[in-house]
Amino acid sequence: MADLGVMALLLGLALSAYSAIGVVIGEKIGMAALVVSARRALYMTTVTAIVASGALINAFVQNDFSIAYVADHSNTLMDRAFVWVAFYAGNEGSLLYILLALSVISAISVWFAPKRLARSMPWTIAILAIIQLFYFGVLTFFASPFELLDTVPLDGRGINPLLTHPGMFSHPPLLMGGLISITIPFAFVSGALIAGNYGDDWVDVARVSAIIGWGVLGTGMLLGAWWAYTILGWGGYWAWDPIENVALMPWLVMTAFLHSIMVQKRRGMFRLWNVALLNIAFVLAQLGMFINRGGPVVSVHSFAASTLGAIFLSFMLASLVFAFALFLWRMPQLKSDRAMESFVSREASFLINNFLFLAVMVVTLWGVLFPLFSDLARDVSVSVSAPYFDRVNGPVLLGIVVMMGIGPLLPWRKASARSMKQWFVWPTVVGMIAIGVLIALGVERPVAIFAFGVVAFVATAIGEEWWRGTVGRHRSGDNWALAWWRLVNGNRPRHGGYIVHISILMLALGIIGTNFYQQRTDGALALGESLVIDNYRIEYVDAHDSSRPDRIAQWAEMTIYRIDPDDYKQEISFAKAKGSSGFTLKDSRIRPNDEVIDTIEPWHGFYIDFNMASVRSGISSTVVEDLYVIPRDFLADGRVSLAVSINPLAWWLWASGPFFILGTMVALWPQAAVERRPARKRLIGESEGEI
Amino acid sequence: MAPRLSFAVIEQCALPANPITAILVALLLSVLFALSGCIRESDITLEQRAHQLAGELMCPICDGQTIDGSNAQIAIDMRLKVRDLLDEGSTNAEVKDYFVLRYGQDILAAPERSGFSLLAWIVPVFIVLGGVVIALLSIKSMRRSGLEAQSAGGTSTVVKQKQNDLSDYLAHVDRDLSVGSAIKSDESNKSGDAPSSEKAKS
Numbered sequence: 001m002a003d004l005g006v007m008a009l010l011l012g013l014a015l016s017a018y019s020a021i022g023v024v025i026g027e028k029i030g031m032a033a034l035v036v037s038a039r040r041a042l043y044m045t046t047v048t049a050i051v052a053s054g055a056l057i058n059a060f061v062q063n064d065f066s067i068a069y070v071a072d073h074s075n076t077l078m079d080r081a082f083v084w085v086a087f088y089a090g091n092e093g094s095l096l097y098i099l100l101a102l103s104v105i106s107a108i109s110v111w112f113a114p115k116r117l118a119r120s121m122p123w124t125i126a127i128l129a130i131i132q133l134f135y136f137g138v139l140t141f142f143a144s145p146f147e148l149l150d151t152v153p154l155d156g157r158g159i160n161p162l163l164t165h166p167g168m169f170s171h172p173p174l175l176m177g178g179l180i181s182i183t184i185p186f187a188f189v190s191g192a193l194i195a196g197n198y199g200d201d202w203v204d205v206a207r208v209s210a211i212i213g214w215g216v217l218g219t220g221m222l223l224g225a226w227w228a229y230t231i232l233g234w235g236g237y238w239a240w241d242p243i244e245n246v247a248l249m250p251w252l253v254m255t256a257f258l259h260s261i262m263v264q265k266r267r268g269m270f271r272l273w274n275v276a277l278l279n280i281a282f283v284l285a286q287l288g289m290f291i292n293r294g295g296p297v298v299s300v301h302s303f304a305a306s307t308l309g310a311i312f313l314s315f316m317l318a319s320l321v322f323a324f325a326l327f328l329w330r331m332p333q334l335k336s337d338r339a340m341e342s343f344v345s346r347e348a349s350f351l352i353n354n355f356l357f358l359a360v361m362v363v364t365l366w367g368v369l370f371p372l373f374s375d376l377a378r379d380v381s382v383s384v385s386a387p388y389f390d391r392v393n394g395p396v397l398l399g400i401v402v403m404m405g406i407g408p409l410l411p412w413r414k415a416s417a418r419s420m421k422q423w424f425v426w427p428t429v430v431g432m433i434a435i436g437v438l439i440a441l442g443v444e445r446p447v448a449i450f451a452f453g454v455v456a457f458v459a460t461a462i463g464e465e466w467w468r469g470t471v472g473r474h475r476s477g478d479n480w481a482l483a484w485w486r487l488v489n490g491n492r493p494r495h496g497g498y499i500v501h502i503s504i505l506m507l508a509l510g511i512i513g514t515n516f517y518q519q520r521t522d523g524a525l526a527l528g529e530s531l532v533i534d535n536y537r538i539e540y541v542d543a544h545d546s547s548r549p550d551r552i553a554q555w556a557e558m559t560i561y562r563i564d565p566d567d568y569k570q571e572i573s574f575a576k577a578k579g580s581s582g583f584t585l586k587d588s589r590i591r592p593n594d595e596v597i598d599t600i601e602p603w604h605g606f607y608i609d610f611n612m613a614s615v616r617s618g619i620s621s622t623v624v625e626d627l628y629v630i631p632r633d634f635l636a637d638g639r640v641s642l643a644v645s646i647n648p649l650a651w652w653l654w655a656s657g658p659f660f661i662l663g664t665m666v667a668l669w670p671q672a673a674v675e676r677r678p679a680r681k682r683l684i685g686e687s688e689g690e691i
Numbered sequence: 692m693a694p695r696l697s698f699a700v701i702e703q704c705a706l707p708a709n710p711i712t713a714i715l716v717a718l719l720l721s722v723l724f725a726l727s728g729c730i731r732e733s734d735i736t737l738e739q740r741a742h743q744l745a746g747e748l749m750c751p752i753c754d755g756q757t758i759d760g761s762n763a764q765i766a767i768d769m770r771l772k773v774r775d776l777l778d779e780g781s782t783n784a785e786v787k788d789y790f791v792l793r794y795g796q797d798i799l800a801a802p803e804r805s806g807f808s809l810l811a812w813i814v815p816v817f818i819v820l821g822g823v824v825i826a827l828l829s830i831k832s833m834r835r836s837g838l839e840a841q842s843a844g845g846t847s848t849v850v851k852q853k854q855n856d857l858s859d860y861l862a863h864v865d866r867d868l869s870v871g872s873a874i875k876s877d878e879s880n881k882s883g884d885a886p887s888s889e890k891a892k893s
Contacts, residue, residue: 234760579737
């Protein structure tokens with residue numbers, strides 16, 4: 001198996017080199033056959049990447065511990081389903097996975113590339129082949145997943161215990177796939193620029209491939225957050241860790257791109273700007289790869305063993321120089337067709353939105369790099385972590401949410417005062433009412449109240465537009481559901497965008513709730529004892545063992561009661577006096593108003609070979625709040641030590657996921673009906689999109 | 692530049708001075724002002740404060756985790772120490788100083804707001820303000836260059852021609868899609884009004 005894998009990689013190396021060189025020479029000397037052959041070579045690299053990945057996966061299935069990578073990342077006890085996870089669990093395997101993803105999406109996008117890009121395709125293929133060549137080279141010479149061991153161990157070390165979670169089947173592949181897929185729009189646009197194809201021929205293909213990559217990356221990040229929330233046992237879901245940041249930064253820039261590309265599509269403006277955004281996103285993705293592979297900043301996620309830092313740094317710098325040299329070379333040709341007409345127009349609001357996204361990106365980059373900067377400048381190490389990023393990025397992110405309410409309501413070109421009044425009265429009124437109601441209810445934390453008001457403002461703005469559009473179509477005879485569906489269908493990019501906006505609002509609710517209103521308490525319980533926090537009582541009913549040869553593991557059976565604080569007046573006032581948020585009840589006596597609402601099974605395991613603990617938090621989730629129980633440890637005296645928190649609105653974080661995916665797919669779904677129309681009618685179809 | 696710019700924004704904005712907008716903005720600002728006075732940190736229990744502080748101190752032996760998130764023994768001990776210090780009546784700043792003295796600056800999850808580290812906090816403000824100013828300036832320059840090109844003839848007359856050709860279609864679409872009288876003015880603005888106002892300007 002190892003030989004097959006090595007040979008496949010070598011063949012892929014040769015093929016991608018041939019493809020890159022062949023396509024350029026063929027294009028230069030005008031030898032069409034060579035160009036075609038080079039294109040086919042690019043398809044064949046996909047085959048070699050699939051064969052190499054298949055060889056590695058097969059080695060896992062066969063428990064072939066003669067291969068170092070297999071011995072390091074699996075053992076005979078491992079659940080067979082996790083072979084797929086083990087495949088990309090380490091440095092070498094994840095590189096192979098990235099290559100696999102890149103070569104597959106390259107082949108698909110070259111295959112389906114629109115005819116009108118034929119002139120620039122050779123250059124696009126050359127760029128894709130060079131990037132593949134880089135990965136084939138790294139996998140062949142620096143990080144081979146098929147390295148053999150001198151002595152074959154009887155059993156492997158096992159998979160990293162933190163990875164044995166359903167989220168791991170999709171989070172890493174989506175995240176890595178999303179990052180690498182930024183290559184596709186970048187290759188199309190760079191190819192067009194090199195070929196001197198300055199028009200808007202590349203807009204659709206860049207937009208579609210960018211949305212796919214962006215959606216995949218966004219879903220990957222959300223799944224990662226969910227994984228962290230349920231398994232990492234730290235009670236959070238986003239830590240502004242450098243590795244999270246380097247995935248977020250290109251995503252932010254891509255988000256800006258997806259907005260401003262619509263301006264180019266509809267109005268023929270922002271060409272230069274869109275190319276710049278794609279370049280930045282691509283270079284940031286390379287930065288992500290570099291920081292992931294032995295970069296200079298400390299992170300929980302990075303592949304500790306990797307020594308590829310210098311190689312990936314060089315590749316990142318090379319792509320930076322290439323992208324912006326090309327940009328400067330072709331800059332004079334990338335003028336806008338039309339001028340901006342007003343500060344109060346959708347174009348203008350998209351531009352401001354773009355700059356806010358870029359601001360968050362640059363600020364985040366600044367935070368990631370500041371420790372290095374501080375080290376170099378004055379030899380003092382500092383840490384830059386969540387409290388910093390929350391503080392500096394929070395307000396700008398809120399500003400972006402505000403723009404999300406304003407931008408879509410503004411018409412293209414120029415808004416009139418009358419239309420402004422008509423569109424903005426309701427959202428503003430509802431936002432203010434929301435703020436007023438929250439204050440009247442005695443909710444604390446002004447910043448959060450304002451943020452809730454903003455969410456209400458944006459939600460009303462979207463609702464208003466859907467409402468008016470639906471009413472209009474309903475009057476012309478459709479029933480309500482059909483009317484709404486026709487509205488959405490009439491302009492999928494726009495309404496898909498609204499669905500994504502709704503998912504972002506849901507995400508915002510969860511972020512505001514968990515950041516501003518979380519309550520926490522710690523405690524240790526013996527069997528039969530209970531921990532009380534707010535109006536929950538958590539009773540430790542039973543303990544179970546689930547140890548295996550490679551781990552010591554227990555889980556607790558706990559019953560959750562909703563309680564009436566009046567029943568516990570004495571204890572609560574005593575706890576308050578001690579400064580605690582919760583307290584422990586020694587007796588298991590049920591008070592009059594206690595009501596069983598749920599049972600949870602927090603799990604804690606210690607993996608001996610890894611010297612690493614892994615937990616499954618017990619979560620009792622409702623729309624309003626999660627009761628979140630982390631088993632910190634099962635103590636020698638039979639007690640279990642718990643960290644308990646109440647995470648308000650956390651449910652919304654995960655509920656946003658399906659809407660995010662749905663909205664992305666709606667925006668992506670081809671407007672087949674429109675494109676098949678004859679040219680004269682197509683004009684109508686396109687301007688219909690503007691409404 | 693800054694005062695001229697803000698003036699430009701107001702001047703070129705299509706909104707006339709509108710009493711309702713003004714009232715709404717004033718209301719919003721006053722609500723914000725009222726809200727800013729009512730933060731009640733004192734209501735928070737010592738335990739909540741301990742958790743907040745734990746989220747602001749790094750675990751010395753873990754990679755990039757705070758002691759709040761880590762299960763390492765040293766993190767557990769540090770959390771207990773934080774609580775002890777708070778029980779003794781220390782302020783948040785005193786607790787942080789206690790750990791900085793023993794572990795150095797990098798025990799803090801966010802850099803201090805003084806000395807060299809102040810840079811970490813100031814630069815983002817400039818980045819954001821700079822970004823917004825650049826955005827406004829570029830909108831302004833895009834407007835100006837567009838107007839100049841228009842008066843000089845050039846490509847944009849072709850564009851204008853195209854827009855006029857389109858306006859029949861757009862008007863048709865407007866009729867098709869006019870969803871209630873409410874947004875009619877909006878749409879006529881999108882298709883019909885704008886080119887004429889363009890002409891007026893040139």
